[in-house]
Amino acid sequence: MKAYLLQTLKEIALLGGIKNKVELSSHELGKQLNTSQQTASRYLLELDKKKLISREHGIKKQLILITKEGKNLLQSEYTDFQRIFDLSDKIFFKGKVTSGLGEGRYYTEQKGYTKQFQEKLGFKPYPGTLNAEIEYVEKNKLRLLNDHRAIVIDGFKTKNRSFGNVRCFKAEINKKKGAIVLPMRSHYSHILEFIAPIYLRGKLNLKDGDNVNIIINFKE
Amino acid sequence: MKAYLLQTLKEIALLGGIKNKVELSSHELGKQLNTSQQTASRYLLELDKKKLISREHGIKKQLILITKEGKNLLQSEYTDFQRIFDLSDKIFFKGKVTSGLGEGRYYTEQKGYTKQFQEKLGFKPYPGTLNAEIEYVEKNKLRLLNDHRAIVIDGFKTKNRSFGNVRCFKAEINKKKGAIVLPMRSHYSHILEFIAPIYLRGKLNLKDGDNVNIIINFKE
C-alpha cells in the first residue's frame, strides 16, 4: 500500500469516515493533507479504485465513506502501533519450521531440566524442541528480551557432563502454549527453540518450511 | 512529514528501534518496505537528516536507534489511530473563538433552562456562551454526535415566547469543563456554543480569533 494513500485514508477516518459519510471536497482534503486540490482529487480516485472508499457525488462536494477493506487496512496499521507502544509485553515473530540437529530431544529428556520445566513453567515438555528459523531482521526483536525477566532453569551436572543454565520465556506458537528456550550466555541465534506439553508437529500438522507465528508473552 | 518516512520509521520501531539499537542493512530494510536497497538507503539518510533516527556504522550494516523526536512522531500518529478506533467516546475539535450575536446570554439566563442545566449537567452556567468556530471540514465530526445520547434540556414557554428543546454534550474547552449546547432540530452549524460554570473568556484569557481545543466526552 502506498504510504500517501494510507495517510489520506487515516485523515478521512479522523473526520468520522468509518461510521458516517464525510462531506469533503478535494480542495478541503488537499488543505488537510498540505497538498493541492488536484493531488487530493487523484488520491480519492486511487482510493476509490482500490475500493478503500466509496463515493457519492452530491451537487457540490462528495460524500465519502470508508469501506470494510479500508477499515481493515487502518485497523492493521493501528495494530502495528499497539505493538510498538502498548503491547510491549508481547513480541511477535514470523518463522519457518526447521529441523535442528535433533539435540533438542536429548536435552528435554534430561531429568535435571524436565523437573524444573514442570515446576517453573507448569508443564512437562514433550520430548524434543520445535525449531523455527526467524527472518534475519527479526533477530533485532530478540534484543527486547533483555528488558524482561526470564524464567531461569538452573544447570546441573551428571556423571558424564555438565548442562548450563537456560532461559525460558512463555510463548505461543500458532496459538499453542509453550515456551521459548534460550541458552543462557550466547549470542542470539536466528533459530528459536520451542517446547510445549504437546507434540507440536503432530497437533499443528507442521513440516519443515511451514510458516509459524510465535508470540512471546511476558505478562503470563 | 512525508508519508514514506513515517512508514519507514514505524518499521524500525516494530523491530524494537525505540528501545534498542537495531541492526539493519539498507538491503534488509528495503525488503521489509518492498523497495530497493538504494531507496531504503535514501530513506535512512533522510530520517537521519531530520534527526528522527541516529545511526552508528558498524563494519557491516548499521545500528539504528529512533530518537526522541522520532518517537514523538510515532506517538502522535498512534494517538490519531486511538482517536479513530478507541476513543470514539471522545471527539476532538479545533476552533477559533468568535463573538456570537450576544444571544447566548439571553438564553442562558432563562430560568426555564438554568434550572435544568443545574439538574442535568451539574452546574449553573455562567451567563452567556463562548462561541467557537470550527473548521469547515470538522463539521463532519458533528455527525458522530448522532450515535450518542445527548442530555436533553426541555423547552418551555413564557408569557412572551416559547423556547425549544436543546441538546447538550459534556465537553472540555482548553481543559476546562462545561458543555456544548446545540439547538434540537437544526442543521449542524460550524459554530459550537459552549457553556461552563466559570467565565471562560476571563479564566482562559481568550479573545476573538484565539485557537481553542474542544473535546466532547460521551462517557462522563
Added chain:
DNA sequence: ATTACTAGTAAGCGAGTAT
C-alpha cells in the same frame, strides 16, 4: 559484505482549464 553516489527513467505533482 556493506553504504550511497550518479544518471537515466518512472511516478508524482500542481497550474491551467474543460466540464
Added chain:
DNA sequence: TATACTCGCTTACTAGTAA
C-alpha cells in the same frame, strides 16, 4: 461553485557501480 483531465516540471525510484 465542484471534479478531474492534460501537460510541463519536479521528485522519487532503481540499475550500475565506486568506495
